[in-house]
Amino acid sequence: MKAQKIRDLHRDLGYFYLGLIVTFAFSGILMNHREHWHPEKITMESKPVELQLPSESEINEKFAQKTASDLGLEGKVRRHMIRKGTLRIQLENAEIEVDAKTGKGEIVQFIKTPIVSQAMKLHKNTSAWWIYFSDIFGISLIIIAITGTLMVKHGKYTFKRYGWKLAVAGIIFPLIFLLVF
Known part of the structure; x- marks a missing residue:
């Protein structure tokens, strides 16, 4: 060429x-x-929550969906996990983070960051x-x-x-x- x-x-x-x-x-x-912050999301509201958590083996998809529903959060649970002692339940426009030992945590609701x-x-x-x-x-x-x-x-x-x-x-x-x- x-x-x-x-x-x-x-x-x-x-x-x-x-x-x-x-x-x-x-x-x-x-x-x-x-993993450190949510660049694609803007936090709209954050409120404290306290939950009674079952044993780790009982925390499954059904539990995560029921917990989200009980807290008034709409939508399907995208994923749930316990990592480093924290239960995390993620939905499309909200996230629940709860300390697995104390049951204390927060619900964060957000919107997508434009662009x-x-x-x-x-x-x-x-x-x-x-x-x-x-x-x-x-x-x-x-x-x-x-x-x-x-x-x-x-x-x-x-x-x-x-x-x-x-x-x-x-x-x-x-x-x-x-x-x-």
Whole structure:
């Protein structure tokens, strides 16, 4: 492929996917921290609650749904769990967190954060058309990376003389992270 065609392909794919790359990067950063805070939700109301909890083995889907109903929360329970001594029951627009030993906790009701919530849906979407589009996007990112390595033909910053070292470092770093952490 001629140098100008490589540059044109690199430029055009880069321009076409610029918005998606920024959106994915932004929502990916937010997704990395979703265990510590709820970037896609705005808290509307928080109120204390005290529950009599059965033994951990008796806490199941039926118990979680009944508890949510008894507390006046509408909607289906999305998930429930006990982690680090805290019972967590999550619904679409509310969450119940209760200390498993004391039974004290809170109900937090929220609404979706505009734009942020929709951007985070990109990472969770499993519809067929989105999967195909994401595959095309992934292939395009590979093409952008490869054409980027071919763009500089002369000088000390060519891929062959310089870029391969950074590329190898870019491969090694996540591998070390996966193996060590």
